[in-house]
Amino acid sequence: MAETTVSLTVNGRPSAVQIDESRTLLYLIREVLGLKGSKEGCGEGVCGACTVLLDGQAVNACLVLAVQAEGKDLYTIEGLGAEENLHPLQKAFIEVGAVQCGYCTPGMIISAKALLDKNSNPSEVEIRRGLSGNLCRCTGYQKIIDAVRLASKDDK
Amino acid sequence: MSFRAFSPQSEFEALELLNQQLEGMLPIAGGTNVLVDIKQRKITPKALVDLSRIKEWKKIELTEEGLEIGPLVTHSEVEASPLVAKSFTALAMAASTVGSPQIRNRGTLGGNLQSASPAADCVPPLLVFDTMLTLVSLSGKREVGVADFFLGAGKTVLRPNELISKISIKNCSNKISIFRKTGLRKALAISLVNLAVSLELDEDNRCSKARVAFGSVAPTPIRVKGVEAFLEGQMIDPDIIKALSEIVEREISPITDLRATATYRRYLAKELLKESILNVISTRRSSYGRDHSEFNS
Numbered sequence: 060m061a062e063t064t065v066s067l068t069v070n071g072r073p074s075a076v077q078i079d080e081s082r083t084l085l086y087l088i089r090e091v092l093g094l095k096g097s098k099e100g101c102g103e104g105v106c107g108a109c110t111v112l113l114d115g116q117a118v119n120a121c122l123v124l125a126v127q128a129e130g131k132d133l134y135t136i137e138g139l140g141a142e143e144n145l146h147p148l149q150k151a152f153i154e155v156g157a158v159q160c161g162y163c164t165p166g167m168i169i170s171a172k173a174l175l176d177k178n179s180n181p182s183e184v185e186i187r188r189g190l191s192g193n194l195c196r197c198t199g200y201q202k203i204i205d206a207v208r209l210a211s212k213d214d215k
Numbered sequence: 216m217s218f219r220a221f222s223p224q225s226e227f228e229a230l231e232l233l234n235q236q237l238e239g240m241l242p243i244a245g246g247t248n249v250l251v252d253i254k255q256r257k258i259t260p261k262a263l264v265d266l267s268r269i270k271e272w273k274k275i276e277l278t279e280e281g282l283e284i285g286p287l288v289t290h291s292e293v294e295a296s297p298l299v300a301k302s303f304t305a306l307a308m309a310a311s312t313v314g315s316p317q318i319r320n321r322g323t324l325g326g327n328l329q330s331a332s333p334a335a336d337c338v339p340p341l342l343v344f345d346t347m348l349t350l351v352s353l354s355g356k357r358e359v360g361v362a363d364f365f366l367g368a369g370k371t372v373l374r375p376n377e378l379i380s381k382i383s384i385k386n387c388s389n390k391i392s393i394f395r396k397t398g399l400r401k402a403l404a405i406s407l408v409n410l411a412v413s414l415e416l417d418e419d420n421r422c423s424k425a426r427v428a429f430g431s432v433a434p435t436p437i438r439v440k441g442v443e444a445f446l447e448g449q450m451i452d453p454d455i456i457k458a459l460s461e462i463v464e465r466e467i468s469p470i471t472d473l474r475a476t477a478t479y480r481r482y483l484a485k486e487l488l489k490e491s492i493l494n495v496i497s498t499r500r501s502s503y504g505r506d507h508s509e510f511n512s
Contacts, residue, residue: 061219080220083250103251104318105403116291116320122250123321124243126220127267170316191402192315 067128070138078125085109085120087128088135096136096165100194107193110166111135117173136165139172148172151210159197167193171207180211216253219262225269226351226380232264233376234353242266242378244287245321247314248330272380275299281386286325286379290314290337293324303384305392305411306340313337315402325379328364331371331435338436339411340394341382343426349381356380365435389415393494395487399474406431407475408483412491420451420499432469432484439466442488456492460485
C-alpha cells in the first residue's frame with residue numbers, strides 16, 4: 060500500500076484527499092468522499108452506473124485511477140440539484156416516471172447531462188447513442204429517453 | 216489488488232521509469248483495458264506508469280505528408296476531428312463505434328494499438344492507410360509499419376521500455392474509405408468481424424490502389440492482399456462482388472470462439488465487404504460522403 064494525495068475540484072469545491080495509489084476514482088468518490096450517489100454495477104465499464112463528469116466528459120469512474128483525477132474537475136450526481144431546487148433532468152425523470160429501481164438513474168442522468176451540455180436539442184437517435192453506455196437492469200429505457208427529451212425542451 | 220501508480224509529467228520521465236525495467240511495471244493510458252484486466256486478474260502489475268499527463272502526446276496535427284496523431288488522443292477526439300473525418304473517414308467511423316461514450320472519452324488510439332486485440336476497431340483503418348508508428352525509448356526512436364507492429368493476440372514488437380509516441384498517416388486526396396463492424400449489440404460490442412476498405416478511384420470508378428483489412432479473423436488484424444490485388448485495375452461496380460466473396464473465402468481463416476463460429480465469421484466477412492463496396496458505389500453516385508451516424512444508432 061502506498062498512499063498519495065489527490066487534489067481535485069468536487070462539484071465546484073476544491074478538495075484534497077489521501078488515497079491508496081491502486082484505488083479507482085469510484086472508490087475515491089464513494090468511500091473517501093462519502094458521496095454514495097454514483098453506483099458500482101459491473102466495475103468493468105459495461106453498465107455505466109458509476110458515470111461521472113471529469114473535466115466535463117462522461118467517464119466510468121470504475122475505470123479511472125484516482126491518481127488520474129489529479130487537478131481535474133469532478134462532477135457527480137450530488138452536484139446536480141438540491142431537493143428544493145431540482146435540475147431540469149431530475150424534474151423530467153420524476154415527471155415522466157423514468158425511475159424504477161433507481162440504481163442506474165444517477166449514471167443515466169449524468170450521461171444525459173453530458174449529452175445536453177454538448178447538444179441542447181438532441182434527436183431520439185442522438186439520445187439513444189448518448190445513453191448507450193448505460194444499462195437499466197429494469198429495462199425501462201423508453202421513459203428514460205422520454206425524460207431526456209422533456210428535459211431538453213424545459214432547458215430552453 | 217495493490218500496486219504503485221506513478222504519474223510522470225513528460226515523455227522523458229515516463230521512459231526513465233520504464234527503463235528501470237522493474238518487474239511487473241506496466242504503462243496505462245485511458246485504462247479502459249488495463250483496469251478491466253487487473254480487476255479480472257488477467258494481469259497483476261506491481262506498478263502502473265500513468266501516461267495521461269504527457270501533454271505532447273494529445274495532439275492531432277496536419278503535416279505536409281499527412282496527419283500525425285498523438286498516442287493519447289482519445290476515440291472521442293478522433294471521432295470529432297474534422298481533419299480525420301475529411302481524409303480518413305474509415306478511422307473516424309471506427310473510433311465512433313468503439314465501446315460507449317464513456318469508453319471513447321477515456322480510451323486512446325495508442326492504447327487500442329498497444330493492447331493488440333485481434334478485434335481492435337481502429338486497427339483495420341490504420342492498416343488500410345499504411346500507417347507508420349514511431350516507437351520511442353531512452354535509446355532512441357524507430358519507425359514500424361502498423362502491419363509489422365503486431366506479433367499475435369496481445370503481442371507486439373514493443374519492448375518493455377518502449378512506448379508508441381506517434382501515429383503517422385500519409386495523405387491521399389482521391390481516397391475513399393469506409394469501416395464496418397458487426398458485434399453482438401450496438402454499444403460496447405467486441406467486433407465479431409470488422410473491416411476497413413480504402414480505394415483510390417479515377418473518374419470512371421476504376422480502382423488504382425486498394426487496401427482492405429479485416430479484424431477478428433486472425434490472431435492480429437490483417438490486410439487481405441488477394442482482395443487488394445483483385446480490386447486494383449478493376450471497375451468498381453456490383454458485378455465484382457461474387458468474385459470478391461470467393462477470394463475472401465480463400466484468404467481468411469477465422470476461428471470459433473465464445474462469440475461466434477468460424478462459419479459465421481466467414482459469412483460476416485463476405486457480407487461486410489459486399490456492403491462496403493456497394494456503399495462506395497452509392498457514395499460515388501451521390502458525390503458526397505455518407506453520414507456515418509447511422510452506424511452508431
